[in-house]
Amino acid sequence: MLETSEDDDLDWEYECLVDRVRYDAMSAFPSLREYAGWRGREDRILLRNAYADCGISTYCGLAAIWLAERDDPAYWEADYASPRVARARHWLAQVEPRFIAMFGELALIGRFSNGEAIFERRRVA
Numbered sequence: 001m002l003e004t005s006e007d008d009d010l011d012w013e014y015e016c017l018v019d020r021v022r023y024d025a026m027s028a029f030p031s032l033r034e035y036a037g038w039r040g041r042e043d044r045i046l047l048r049n050a051y052a053d054c055g056i057s058t059y060c061g062l063a064a065i066w067l068a069e070r071d072d073p074a075y076w077e078a079d080y081a082s083p084r085v086a087r088a089r090h091w092l093a094q095v096e097p098r099f100i101a102m103f104g105e106l107a108l109i110g111r112f113s114n115g116e117a118i119f120e121r122r123r124v125a
Contacts, residue, residue: 029054053093054067
């Protein structure tokens with residue numbers, strides 16, 4: 001959750017979060033490299049490796065840190081020459097528990113028909 005009383009502070013808090021995500025994710029998953037890009041108009045890609053993008057999406061002060069299989073033309077062209085999808089899904093399955101432990105404060109429960117999402121706070125063991 002990004003919380004502050006002034007817009008300038010919100011921008012600063014957002015950039016601090018971006019820096020922390022980059023540092024923590026690159027430390028935990030050394031194959032990730034800094035990348036500046038977007039998935040659509042709302043999902044900012046911060047890091048990338050041969051298989052996945054790691055990024056941030058924000059809405060109404062809620063920041064979602066995500067890790068997903070790449071979905072860009074260069075990935076699919078490389079997959080055509082040397083299949084990557086199975087390796088990508090295997091890598092994602094391997095890193096998922098650690099990624100969730102690091103960044104998974106909330107879990108998506110579902111969505112309403114208007115696109116609104118419902119979350120619940122994860123229990124920390």
